[in-house]
Amino acid sequence: MFKKIILSLAVSATLVSVLAEESICFKLEGKLGEEIKALVYKYKNSLEPVSINNGNVSSANVEEIMAEVEAKIEAKKIKQIKQKKKQEAKQKMADGKNIYLSKCQSCHGAKADKEAYNKSRALNSLTLQEIQAALRGYREDMYDRGLAIMMKPYASILMDNEEEAVYNYIQTLK
């Protein structure tokens, strides 16, 4: 009987949402019961319901179904993490663009190909390492091509991760 309840929950595609509403009460017993309980607690905060496309199952393969439920939840989580990473990468790019357009391009050119005041090299010809070394140099008064005093304030406002974002944006201008 107990197995049948679990089974119909899993198969009716509402395991997580039903549990989230906490509207169903049943007894979990034995080893399998413990495992299912652990599973339920582990995933009780998952937001999306899980669907199982397995119409005619017998009570013998409850474990199989639970494994399938777990695999599906896991796959969804991985997908969500991937989407988040993608979004963050996009955001990084957007910030780099924003920073370059508002704070750098007036001197270094819309395509990052200008030699600012005939002193700097074109930023689009520099590697990330060269750009970071130069910016660090300006901040620490260790780098000067003749007009460091003009560049220092701009080097000082950039955070480490913004330097890379600006560099990434510059690569899109080539």
Ligand code: HEC
């Ligand atoms: C007001 C004009 C101006 C602005 C705005 C400006 N720069 Fe510069 N930048 C310069 C000048 C001038 C130099 C050359 C300084 C020197 O003599 O060393 C330079 C040099 C550099 C260098 C070193 C280039 C090399 O050849 O080694 C980098 C990297 C750089 N700037 C990045 C930036 C970034 C990134 C921004 C925006 C956050 C920015 N700059 C904003 C004027 C500017």
